[in-house]
Amino acid sequence: MNPCKSVRAAVYGLLVLIVHSVVVISADFSYDDPDRWAETDPACAGSRQSPIDIVPSTTVAASDDEQSLKLHGFYRKPVSIRVENNGHTAQYTFVWSKDSHRPTVTGGPLHRDLYAFEQFHFHWGAEDDRGSEHTFDGQALALEVHFVFFNREYGTFEKAVEQPDGLTVLGALYNVRGDKAKGDAKWARPLPKIRDAGSATTVEGKDVFSLSEVAGGEWERYYSYPGSLTTPPCAESVTWIVRNGSIPVAPKDLRALRNLLDSNGEPLVDNFRPVQPLNDRTVTRYGF
Ligand SMILES: *[C@@H]1O[C@H](CO)[C@@H](O)[C@H](O)[C@H]1NC(C)=O
Numbered sequence: 001m002n003p004c005k006s007v008r009a010a011v012y013g014l015l016v017l018i019v020h021s022v023v024v025i026s027a028d029f030s031y032d033d034p035d036r037w038a039e040t041d042p043a044c045a046g047s048r049q050s051p052i053d054i055v056p057s058t059t060v061a062a063s064d065d066e067q068s069l070k071l072h073g074f075y076r077k078p079v080s081i082r083v084e085n086n087g088h089t090a091q092y093t094f095v096w097s098k099d100s101h102r103p104t105v106t107g108g109p110l111h112r113d114l115y116a117f118e119q120f121h122f123h124w125g126a127e128d129d130r131g132s133e134h135t136f137d138g139q140a141l142a143l144e145v146h147f148v149f150f151n152r153e154y155g156t157f158e159k160a161v162e163q164p165d166g167l168t169v170l171g172a173l174y175n176v177r178g179d180k181a182k183g184d185a186k187w188a189r190p191l192p193k194i195r196d197a198g199s200a201t202t203v204e205g206k207d208v209f210s211l212s213e214v215a216g217g218e219w220e221r222y223y224s225y226p227g228s229l230t231t232p233p234c235a236e237s238v239t240w241i242v243r244n245g246s247i248p249v250a251p252k253d254l255r256a257l258r259n260l261l262d263s264n265g266e267p268l269v270d271n272f273r274p275v276q277p278l279n280d281r282t283v284t285r286y287g288f
């Protein structure tokens, strides 16, 4: 290659690199301006968006012949757990020796479709009076967990996310326990190792835990409505299942989440989307 050509190639390469990084940066989202997500992800302005404010007195009871929710594998421990700080949340992915070991959920609003567990993550506030994405009668709690499942009919999470019945997310809200609570939940222990955005760690051996150790195994009373992912691309593919009431979280474990950092090196807190209009949707209550 003559020197002139190689300089041109190098300049072109640099340009591609710069353009690529700009695209990657602009494709990322921020909780500072959730109203602008629709500029890059039009679905975020759709009519079945999440989260919502759940007003129990306006929900409709499911008919008696609707079957109850059936959970499988919520007490099963995976081989290992990958925990990642992706700059927006702490995300936990379970590794199984066999795909058939994944926890599943069916029944209730999911009817006969079988959904397989993909990952779980949290949303939390800088203070105890906010943090959950769903609210009850306008009241937010400090923390919400999302267990994300995909419809097995579509094979993978990536394919399912494009389908109106592709995903189900089980959400549970937490209330902060008194300061005497000792905390140290197994899910909180790996957090100091993933303080920086982009870092990850693997939980193995005796530190591995099941889904029931994150939010208990009781899913008898819950609300369900058709909604979306609560982060871009806001795909309208989620049947939401939000448990009634709340479960306790120790201040220490909540602090472990608040100690994480975002991609600017700032505290990763207030990573919740504001509630979205219900529009013409009905929230159905199951089990009560
Ligand atoms: C639903 O949750 C609320 C708030 O914790 C609680 O007061 C109520 O008793 C729960 N309903 C049932 C039927 O458990």
Ligand SMILES: [Zn+2]
Pocket: 121, 122, 123, 146, 230
């Ligand atoms: Zn979420």
